[in-house]
Amino acid sequence: MAKSLNIVEHTVEFVGQQLVLTNLSALYMSEMKALVLADIHIGKSTHFQKHGIAIPNTIFKNDLKKLETLISHFNPQKIIVVGDMFHAENNSEIQQFKDWKRQNSAIQFVLIKGNHDRYYHSIYEDLDIEIILNELTWEGITFIHNLEHYKAEGCTISGHLHPGVYLKAKARQRIKLPCFAIGKQHLILPAFSEFTGLNTRLDSNSFKFFAFTETGFFEF
Secondary structure, eight states: OOOOOOOOEEEEEETTEEEEEETTSOEEETTTTEEEEBOOOBTHHHHHHHTTOOOOTHHHHHHHHHHHHHHHHHOOSEEEEOSOSBOSSSOHHHHHHHHHHHTTTTSEEEEEOOTTOOOOHHHHHHTTEEEESSEEEETTEEEESOGGGOOSSSEEEEOSSOBEEEEEOGGGOEEEEEEEEEOSSEEEOOBSSSSSOOBOOSOTTTOEEEEEOSSOEEEO
């Protein structure tokens, strides 16, 4: 029997908005009735397999299961993907996602394009995904894939950087965990897919880090 996923919530205030962080690498904005996430990289596992690299077939299925769990829990009207929803060429994972999305057709998908989102516009139309080329602004918050490309003054929610932290354990061991990085004006989302690296070099003077496991949150 497949293991059920446990959602742990941690509520924070960010530029006047109450945001619900989750240990499934997404946040929920109740005023928008929207799930916000980044860096799903659909197609990445199959892309690596085609090039002879042994990647488990379960990765994309696990990512979809996380998404289904979040949808069931929050019942969002829309899902905002802050870049890198897809990874490479059109492959079998795209078709799996298309079949899955057909079963969730009531939910609006909005994609702020990232550096890996390079498909022809017709593919996004076929998947019924609204495309935003650079950034989307709502209630003073700008959604943009890469914070390093944001040159204006303002508040952002972004992805791309895959934030993570080290947690000290017994016997001088260190565990690397994904996290939300939150500053006064900028929030960086963790990568949604489990098939991504973690960047532990973000400036701790600029951000607080909200790391998570299957059972809880840790603030650094």
